[in-house]
Amino acid sequence: MSEELKRQAAAMALTQVQSGMQLGLGTGSTARHFVDLLGEKVAAGFECICVPTSEATARQAESLNIPLSDLDTLDRLDITIDGADEIDPQLNLIKGAGGALLREKIVAAASDLMIVIADSSKLVETLGRFPLPIEVNRFGLGATRRTVEAVCRAHGCAGEVRLRTTATGESYVTDGDHLILDAFFGRISQPEALSADLLDIAGVVQHGLFLNMCKKAYVAAPDGVRTLSSDN
Ligand SMILES: O=C(CO)[C@H](O)[C@H](O)COP(=O)(O)O
Numbered sequence: 128m129s130e131e132l133k134r135q136a137a138a139m140a141l142t143q144v145q146s147g148m149q150l151g152l153g154t155g156s157t158a159r160h161f162v163d164l165l166g167e168k169v170a171a172g173f174e175c176i177c178v179p180t181s182e183a184t185a186r187q188a189e190s191l192n193i194p195l196s197d198l199d200t201l202d203r204l205d206i207t208i209d210g211a212d213e214i215d216p217q218l219n220l221i222k223g224a225g226g227a228l229l230r231e232k233i234v235a236a237a238s239d240l241m242i243v244i245a246d247s248s249k250l251v252e253t254l255g256r257f258p259l260p261i262e263v264n265r266f267g268l269g270a271t272r273r274t275v276e277a278v279c280r281a282h283g284c285a286g287e288v289r290l291r292t293t294a295t296g297e298s299y300v301t302d303g304d305h306l307i308l309d310a311f312f313g314r315i316s317q318p319e320a321l322s323a324d325l326l327d328i329a330g331v332v333q334h335g336l337f338l339n340m341c342k343k344a345y346v347a348a349p350d351g352v353r354t355l356s357s358d359n
Pocket residue numbers: 153154155156157158209210211212221222223224225226227228231
């Protein structure tokens with residue numbers, strides 16, 4: 128989908144931002160548009176303070192002179208604006224293709240409202256078409272991976288559980304110095320149970336299922352931007 132659609136969704140989210148707000152800034156190509164647009168507003172005198180969900184977003188925001196803080200200093204955030212890899216009809220999400228799922232989840236959980244911005248290619252009836260990222264500790268990778276595989280199989284995962292690598296073949300390392308396993312489900316029939324079982328594994332740091340966290344999504348398609356809401 129085009130950058131123009133992502134930018135349209137980002138522009139809609141910007142209309143929800145008011146002067147003086149404390150904001151969470153997401154990660155990825157769609158969130159990047161939001162940060163660019165926010166930067167233009169800040170350059171024109173708009174006041175806000177933001178917590179980035181990745182080093183990449185922090186660098187972008189700093190280059191645009193967007194004031195940054197952290198969750199040690201700020202108690203709560205008003206809104207977090209972030210992208211997603213999949214969005215189901217209840218606004219449950221898969222996130223983490225950009226590797227930032229841990230900070231994204233921490234920041235979203237510290238926010239009164241999470242708004243997702245996306246193009247319509249991210250809409251699905253059932254989560255799982257996109258591989259589920261699972262962030263794991265480096266220590267004990269083999270044992271953690273075998274347990275993750277067993278849990279994923281028990282939840283109907285017929286595909287691979289693959290260690291994420293970079294273009295040059297090295298293990299992909301997150302901002303928190305962890306690794307990522309991508310689980311190719313195809314379909315996740317019981318996301319709550321899967322979430323609980325994954326979080327029960329000692330070496331699992333977090334996973335990319337964002338359940339009951341997103342209340343609003345702006346989804347851009349060639350015929351306009353739709354607002355989706357959830358009362359979860
Ligand atoms: O979860 C994420 C990063 O960890 C991203 O928000 C997600 O991958 C969507 O990215 P994009 O807007 O580039 O499609």
